[in-house]
């Protein structure tokens with residue numbers, strides 16, 4: 001049995017989540033090798049990032065439209081949107097999957113990335129009524145450091161914390177609040193009358209950044225509007241109200257909005273986030289917006305087994321960015337193994353790569369798909385021992401963590417500020 005909702009991912013099978021069942025339940029499409037080939041062809045690459053090549057990003061909605069309308073016509077007229085709910089101060093390596101991918105696609109296509117940090121979501125969600133909201137803001141800043149360590153391009157990336165308003169976004173928030181009915185949200189998210197108002201209205205907060213028109217100060221090509229701010233507010237706010245529709249400024253504003261409405265959004269997320277975005281797709285065309293496009297990833301299982309949840313509150317269940325090489329070695333060595341009890345049995349019967357945790361980490365993060373296939377095959381035949389497999393996994397993970405840690409060394413408060421400040425992302 002596999003259960004996936006916007007806040008729970010579970011399976012009681014050692015092989016982990018049944019993703020085919022999920023696709024069927026949600027009504028998304030599989031990312032086929034044909035789609036990946038088209039992207040390779042258009043970008044002139046002979047391979048893509050392993051998270052795409054190894055099918056860790058396995059599902060999509062309208063990726064074919066992105067390829068035809070945004071890539072084939074060579075405009076790259078889209079931006080990437082992803083996010084993080086700051087429920088803990090430290091990110092584990094599973095949390096990094098959307099960010100690693102967003103950064104990779106940013107480099108591949110030269111497009112802006114917008115990252116939402118939902119301190120409000122985690123505050124509303126917390127069961128303790130008098131918990132201090134500031135805790136989640138602190139987590140947000142810590143999480144932002146980990147996210148930046150993926151190597152995002154500072155000039156093309158905007159990171160915002162939900163409790164700090166982004167100029168220009170409110171118009172779309174209001175529009176969506178008007179369109180979305182309470183009974184619809186209750187149905188999709190399973191809220192009941194005892195849930196607080198924050199939880200009930202939060203879905204709209206997560207949907208709004210999926211329209212380019214929510215970011216007139218960030219995503220406009222024309223310098224005219226975005227540079228005209230007064231005390232942090234857009235000038236048009238003042239003109240709009242007091243002038244008629246023939247006014248030059250108002251006309252400029254209207255055409256700028258149309259320009260933004262032509263820009264598409266590619267959401268990079270875990271499959272559990274689909275309830276937000278499929279709801280939004282139903283509304284988009286009614287308010288003159290394109291439906292957002294998404295790619296969705298699988299989940300990295302717990303170190304205790306793919307049927308267990310990886311949890312940031314249980315230290316041993318995952319590899320954290322802050323783990324030392326020694327801790328990584330210790331954790332992987334005691335991770336759930338698909339090997340046999342004894343060496344003789346393993347040589348004789350072979351291992352089970354489908355339930356082996358170290359194997360899954362290699363599948364997620366190895367740069368070389370041919371090696372992944374070879375390791376899997378040798379393990380299955382009993383030629384590769386569990387200890388040998390784990391050793392390869394440890395080397396791989398320590399190399400990966402080192403790249404994050406090296407980048408993290410140079411992050412200071414000015415850099416965080418630069419990522420969070422309003423600036424034109426399209427030059």
Ligand code: TRP
Pocket residue numbers: 081082083084085086116117118121206267268269270273
């Ligand atoms: N709800 C997400 C979480 O709990 C955070 C998030 C906000 C997000 N906006 C997003 C994730 C957009 C993916 C895409 O982590």
